[in-house]
Amino acid sequence: MATSMALNEIAVSSASSVASKMSSKPAMKKFVGFHTVALSTKNASFPSVKCAAKVNMAVAVDVSRFENVSMAPPDPILGVSEAFKADTDATKLNLGVGAYRTEDLQPYVLKVVNKAEQLMLERGENKEYLPIEGLAAFNKATAELLLGADNPVIKNGQIATVQGLSGTGSLRLGAAFIARYFPGVKVLISSPTWGNHKNILSDAGVPWSEYRYFDPQTVGLDFKGMIEDIKAAPNGSVILLHGCAHNPTGIDPTPEQWEAIADVLEEKGHMPFFDVAYQGFASGSLDDDASSVRKFASRGFEMFVAQSYSKNLGLYAERIGAINVILPTADLAARVKSQLKRLARPMYSNPPVHGARIVANVVGDSVLFDEWRAEMQMMAGRIKGVRQKLYEALLSKDKSGKDWSFILKQIGMFSFTGLTKSQSDNMTDKWHVYMTKDGRISLAGLNLAKCDYLADAIIDSYYNVK
């Protein structure tokens, strides 16, 4: 008799088999079907029972529906911090997740954030639901930060902005919209890219493929490969671009290269989807870091832009960001916004208020805004400083003539070292340096004091491990 209680079903270990490629478990096939199955359990207390029309009462209650759910592999990025915490070695260094650290390697809450929270406490604001699209003051501020307050797109209302759950949630809303309204359209992502991009697109049901990006020979941009792959994609694809401070490589196109990329997108009728997670954090300047997005907007592109305030305002935990869609008319913007809301409602109903209020308070007060700019410059400056020191340490220790200048050319929190997986493993196993297995190090977790040690670890791993 057909039963939907297919208890010998083998569970999928991960939504994205690409994300789980680092796992030691092979991705298992999901077994779907209707037929008589033998009810077997791994628990010795319950003998095998042949499944008939009605299952024995004791078994129905005592055997979980989810008994065959296997352990998911640890997240390749967030799992690194967990492993770091478990390490007891004194020399350990966490260059895993991209969260800013001070020179003392402590987490940093921006002073303007403390001030904004204090203001909020004193005002004693209520905790009512936000509208589905989020806090209006935040949405206005975030669009203006992105494009500039006097941008014609904003003046003409040609932008749909919906508060999202940081960058991840904003990307997910955009992806869900693409799945629903551009069914079959493919999104091209850079190779490599932030690992979660693939999960987001997969879970949203959006097909994706990759365009070449990182050139291991130069430890720089494979511009030729990138252009070729974007040209080869079917007309009207969506191209996911990092607005600044590419994650994980730290390699950004030059302004001329951005123009050329825009030319190809125009020629092919592609739509850009910008992921802007580091505005202000990369160079220290909010405007400079938004230049790629603004260039594309001024060239008349319709596009998606996901923003995050995790890094530039240090609001990692409060999940604050936005999905923006730039459109030809205000009417279209209203329609698109209404449909984004329809996607958000069955996900979380309305977004959390705390982070949104902090951003709105900081941006809305000119004194706080100036202080924020200064703190961003400080953070970006510290990272540039450790890049410089690391570069000098590598140069002084490695006399082979290898060009380590990519450390200085790359921008933002991350550096793609070019280390392979086994070399990265060596970094962790031998040197207690925690990083992701794609060779990415987070410079935000490095301080001047540890640059020498890190240089030693990199040189050892690069030269002595195959």
Added chain:
Amino acid sequence: MSTAAAPASSVPAGARSGWWEAVQPAARDPILGVTEAFLADSDPKKVNVGVGAYRNDEGKPVVLECVRKAEQIIAGKQNMEYLPMGGLVKFNDLSVKLAYGDTAPVLEEKRVAAVQTLSGTGACRLFADFQKRFKPDSRIYIPVPTWANHHNIWRDARVEAHTFRYYKPSTRGLDFEGLMEDLKKAPEGSFVLLHACAHNPTGVDPTADQWKEMSQLFKSNGLFPFFDMAYQGFASGDTVRDAQAIRIFMEDGHQLACAQSFAKNMGLYGQRVGCLSVVCDNSQQAVNVKSQLQQIARPMYSNPPLHGAQIVTTVLSDPELKEQWYKEVKVMADRIIGMREALKSNLEKLGSSLPWKHITEQIGMFCYSGLTEDQVDRLTKEFHIYMTRNGRISMAGVTTGNVEYLANAIHEVTK
């Protein structure tokens, strides 16, 4: 395709044109759209009995004292680092203790997978996605009526949804025979959505005996109980009493799942704090299930927001604050019970010939008035009274100041 004075076109000939043609303006959300309309109304007599957010007797939103104290305690103390994907561990522990009981055997045996979620919505969605991923051919059974967003959630999760009878219009009470009949027809391995207490939108809850009968049916027919508990403490004023349905099912050995929300009972609406828990065979399985729930959360929002979870954790882990919370939740529940009595007695005083005892028999924030859509529309147009078109009145929006006006208006449209 737009023909307005757009900037230089990005859609050359031959390429995909008109990206946005298929995008129509979405209909207003039936619940949240009511508040939007209310806010736009300038009439001084307007009354909002639409969305389920508590108001005090002055019609003002309330932030609980225990919450304000908690916020002072945590101010400036924490860093802003990412929470784990499954949220604040201490929050999850306290949440499930609240739901299942401090000394529940399943907790002592570590058999519960629990993750912090974006309030009740996020908990339901995470579970719906989990159900789709691991039991892709299973069905969800949803009561009629239910909170409208339940259908959106399971539909977007692409789970096949069926319904079961719940509300009986003729009695304005529970259609228990219909419920049992419909659930008996559900195939083994089906999942059933149950409101743990204070059913939304009807306010009609099964009795303890009815819950027990349902529990037996679920056992014998292999049905999975999924509890949406959005009003624990808020319904009767007693958190233990409001969780009795869950405790009954637990005693019968069910391995259930529960979505908890702290939006109403702690007044943390905008902070989006909730918890999804799944009872498993054993502690290893609980670890597995939790890891898979995290796997679903990661591409949705990576990790949940911190602030609200910290507030709940502070309140529930401090004995004094917890005691204060119990008192404040009872005040809210009692005020609503008082307003139910006032509305009913006002309608009776006006000489309404219709039965109104359901107003006080129903429980929680909502009263399923039995008003038709036309009557609701008249209430809005003629009296500037806002409620959802299914006749659901949010009793939290009723005050001593507006209860007479409300009763009058209801009488006018129903006599």
